[in-house]
Amino acid sequence: LRALVTGAGGFVGSALVDRLRSEGRYETLVLVDVAPPGAQGDDLLSVVGDFGDPAVRDRALQQPVDVVFHLAGVMGGAAEADYDLSRRINLDATLDLVEAASSRGRRPRVVYTSTVAVFGAPLPPAVDDATPLSPAMTYGAHKLMMEIALADLHRRGSIEAVTVRLPGILARPAGGQGMKSAFMSEVFHALVEGRSYVVPVSPDATLWAMSLDRCVSNLVHAATVNPARLPPGRAVTLPAVRPRFGDMVQVAAGALGVDPEKVRYVPDPVLEAQFGALPPLEAQAAIDAGFADDGDVVGLVSAVLGRLGRPA
């Protein structure tokens, strides 16, 4: 079996590649990323470049692939700031990639990472599988358009589409990339290093969060789940732990033996509304299909700290 991973050098992509290699399910992993991969091996075929470039797609798909893990794309803030770029990458090139993968004689499975941003803002008092989709950002709009395109290509028999809508994945690498939600990850790095940190939301802020390891497990599951377990739209909102921010900090500080008072809360009303007011989420369709969250705040924090190299 051969799998293609776009964004293979990224935060989620590199962890996914590690897991796929350790599980040994694929003889060859084709890694597409704008930067050369850190990993090397006979089982890896690296294609360095932007998947928006047709030549890069051609190189990546010289041999038919059985699975495409499509992680690359223009993220939320960047897509909002540059509509043309988001259209070119998140829409046109993504559809081109999927069509090219489906034209090579197999019916590849496409694992597509969508986003809870398809729900838009403000969110209703509770979110479940019947909540209307009404994106409020270009990023979410283009992701939702691709969900629909993939469901149609699945119906036509061109691909097997499995779309998973990701919540916030923790903890991203320190330093952030100017992401406004970086504080959710930075607080973990600060606690691990025993530094004090100012969080721009209140202790009562609620998140939808998933550890990187759990995210990778869900992506691996997406590549093997019986397609009949997915709803007709081929998309599921992944379940997520919904911690109170203050509780998450308490648990992490306790596990690390750090004074939780090192974290102070200076809420920014805009960030609190955007990232700290996530309502209860009932992700039954995903649970029915075998996807899972980290269980509870303790499980979440344990998985996050485990990955950061400290005992939880």
Add this chain to the structure above:
Amino acid sequence: LRALVTGAGGFVGSALVDRLRSEGRYETLVLVDVAPPGAQGDDLLSVVGDFGDPAVRDRALQQPVDVVFHLAGVMGGAAEADYDLSRRINLDATLDLVEAASSRGRRPRVVYTSTVAVFGAPLPPAVDDATPLSPAMTYGAHKLMMEIALADLHRRGSIEAVTVRLPGILARPAGGQGMKSAFMSEVFHALVEGRSYVVPVSPDATLWAMSLDRCVSNLVHAATVNPARLPPGRAVTLPAVRPRFGDMVQVAAGALGVDPEKVRYVPDPVLEAQFGALPPLEAQAAIDAGFADDGDVVGLVSAVLGRLGRPA
């Protein structure tokens, strides 16, 4: 004011152009169609060609336009048969056209004709504004993707988007174009000419139907309605009369003085399921925004026969 009409020579387009000219709201109408327009006049600027051709779009948009009526596209059966064509025209070129219209210094209103095919099949026992959208054909999928793109461009301030989802429009020109739903129109042509006709659905079949004149009135309204009256998704399902097929034939035959027994019913189960089982439709958002249907089966038949040149 300047308006652009794509598909200006088509069934709906030519009737819309006639109405717009008679109302005199626009100084210039730019008519885009693959065939030269029948109408001529100082108020008309004809661009003959496929709007999927960038040169055609450039010619059509040499001057900024205030309103775009986008009617052209690849219809349902053709889109299903040729995915690549539907992607190129119904998705890529449509988005290119809207972006080009919005880049000329104004914030044009875009009146986009979508379809009830966005609801998919089979339909639930009743359809309203909360019914989930789950297209079951490539045509509906690409229309829904464009609805989302237009809502996003509206939110960004690039355009004023008004999307109307059309039901079946009656009566299309005789002869059909191989459309499987052609019988809905053909039965009117047969009755007007006193011919007998075999309908491939039962008398109990239920349709969602709108006269061409009412459709044009709704498109004209879409160009002037206060944008604040539309829901955030910028799309409304137009209200439609839901006649029993047998009643529609009875009313038409009575108005024409023709024996209704000239119409026989030989139901095809596939066509009955696809075109003859439309559930009750509650289109409240459209009604709240001032859109209307033909009232009842008598109003529908009267408007259809009026357009065919016979007293109703």
